[in-house]
Amino acid sequence: MPSVQPSDPAGYFDAAAGRPLHPVAVQAWQAAAEDGWADPGKLAGPSRRSALLLDAARETVAEAFGLAPDEVSFLPSGVHALQSAVLGAAYARRARGARIVHSAVEHSAVLHAIQWHVRRGGLAVPVGVDAHGKVSASEFLAAVNAPGTAAAVLQAANHEVGTRQPVEAVAAQLRDVPLVVDVGHQVVFGAVPDGADIAAADARLWGGPGLGILIVRRGRSFEPPFPREDPEFGRSAGVPDVPAAVAAAAALRAVRMDREADAVRLAGYLDDLRRQIAQFPDAVVLGDPVDRLPHLLTLSLLHVDGQVLLDGLERSGFIVSSGSSCTSDTLTPSHVLVAMGALTTGNIRISLHPGVNARAVERFAQALPSVLADARAQLPGAAPLQAGPQTTTPNVVDSRGRRCPLPVLDLARALPLIDVGTELLVLADDPAAGSDIEAWCRMRGQELVDVRPAAPDTGQPPGTPAAVPATAARSETAFRVRRLS
């Protein structure tokens, strides 16, 4: 399979999963490898040189984020930094309670940390999101203000669909409870939100090496949730890797130098793409259309298997993600898309880095329709159309025995064949069909009238409401859908 060369990153549209090391990161690492290999916590000459380099890296990161240097710690990985932030904020306040309030759409590393907290007797209070993936500030605050809350966790922006969360609005109303913010995807082009008490980011998001940044604002309580070591103000797991810290800081400074122009330029590319995609049948853009990350766009493309689509796009020279950035290769549905009530199949996330140009995005938009058509043709049972759903009557679709995403695909094909205002009955026995059909109706503005166990036809006349055929068994489900448009 041909692949995009790292020396030509124009077709790499998966920056939110990490991006090529920035050239200044590579140069900085090389210089620091020579002079920064020793333990910066000791006193001898090589250690003093390491400590100077580490201090300079810390000041660079602090300056980029408008922080004091002692608010910045280098942790050995982005995941470790995120998990330390969440658990360290809660652990410091364990005398006040064991509740961690969080949005349902946090990064999986954050959710894993919270699950860990729960397995050890803690309590997790997830707050749902709307169809754009956005938390309601008032709903979030209501959950936080219940007694016994140790920490509130809210990402600056969602890593899968780009929607910004109301961090400032929440922070303005919070008193005692510390607000922990995953700032990774936000800080590349933006800032650490005002009101974040504790924050964390992964340096790979801006072209640094694998390294985490933990931010603890002055005066905020933090206790390391894992075994405590002295380095990095007692917040890290041992001696920091100085060359990695130096490289991360250099890359951060470099990417932020042109961040405003880059943000405008990349958002412009994605606005163009969004307009083109609006012309595609069965394509929906997910996430908040306005209050969003500038460089990230997620599409829901019905009738395709995400991985087949990814492979097809890669053959055309483009690397994107499908579903959750963390779960796309494990076939687990994205918890973000589930929380939004969106379809969890056939999604692709496009996330641009500044090395991408307008021509590459244009080529992508040109390539997408044929890649999509090829991918749809490969979906078993999906093509040709006549081999698809068994439409026993004009208003009943029998998708029994067909695995997801086929039932929702059958629905999408059959619905335009009936009159607006009339109903269609879909029979399915794949347990996942329910969430798919519900999400599809919500996304497409059609009405899911009811869902019930399928039962044999008891002799009512066919027509509206659609009758269940006599062959249906009790383990099957009938979905009644009214065409509204």
Next chain:
Amino acid sequence: MPSVQPSDPAGYFDAAAGRPLHPVAVQAWQAAAEDGWADPGKLAGPSRRSALLLDAARETVAEAFGLAPDEVSFLPSGVHALQSAVLGAAYARRARGARIVHSAVEHSAVLHAIQWHVRRGGLAVPVGVDAHGKVSASEFLAAVNAPGTAAAVLQAANHEVGTRQPVEAVAAQLRDVPLVVDVGHQVVFGAVPDGADIAAADARLWGGPGLGILIVRRGRSFEPPFPREDPEFGRSAGVPDVPAAVAAAAALRAVRMDREADAVRLAGYLDDLRRQIAQFPDAVVLGDPVDRLPHLLTLSLLHVDGQVLLDGLERSGFIVSSGSSCTSDTLTPSHVLVAMGALTTGNIRISLHPGVNARAVERFAQALPSVLADARAQLPGAAPLQAGPQTTTPNVVDSRGRRCPLPVLDLARALPLIDVGTELLVLADDPAAGSDIEAWCRMRGQELVDVRPAAPDTGQPPGTPAAVPATAARSETAFRVRRLS
């Protein structure tokens, strides 16, 4: 202050605290930075290249250690790997008990992990060591075989004094309880000991970047003690840093290519140094004289402040450690030296890397006496001799009001002035004098006859046993020492 240049590492005698990045590590990192930046857990082209590099690095490490690749995981730091090893072994067996049996001289990161376990309701059972810092296999096994033991933790060799621990002897007698082994200092010139079920090492010890290796032998139970992430067989905190893993593997292969010759050569340098040091007054080599790491030697140099000595050696072009590698700069006494019953002041650890040559070690031996004399001259109250202890009678030394290490220094100077077989009484009021005097007597083969609260002379005739002068107060301590040689 002048300092050794990293480009001339001949005088860097602190390899056990991490050593300069190996040139092949730097080259490997540069190559992997180009091709290994993407998440190796995804499926697209850049990720496939990352995964290939990571697999190759894993195979290199596995081959070096005689392991299967799936027994090797890359963790984001050496400390994280050590702590995961200890706590992950215990956590997997939590249904069997909460006891962790460990030597009292493990690395501080291991002890911190065990303290963390205890704070969460676990139990720690430390096993003491002899004067060489070695655990008794039978004593260790007796502790492990008590009911409720979740894990046994025993380092391959001590990181401060070089003594090897009886890992194979212990392993041969263990049945169910997993043996967790800190192999870092051992594997550079040796092997992962047979019988280690779970092991960990820090790549900085062989010239790699900051990265940990976690080894879980096949069939052994391990559950991640921290929030679980998918990568690295579910044993790591997130996506591994592929360039760092590639660099660590390349350095390991390079250092192990000549490891047997290097071990013989470095041990030879240290044998020569040991012979020269035997001529020095008041210098004792710590640790097992035979069953030890080839590249590490620790000296106890009475009458000096360790940091002053380090500074003097650095001015002569040599970097060594003082006391604990982890606590030397925090003025906490080394827990290893305390457990051995050795003096905790005036110690230096010399640890060589293969770039050191015979000439450098000779220059070190030549420089040490004058550096030592200068350092002793700087010790407040230590010189000139006549300003030292107030010898009120020939067999009483009054060290009251003098801070450690002065009381033991007073003892060391006064004892040669009395006849062999007779006794000296030392009065001191520094609380730390007791452990110093006890350790000094043990190290020098003199007899500490008794230790008791100092009380006024009740009229017994002066002589043997030495009488406490009438000026002593109850908060003071009297040490009766018999000169044996």
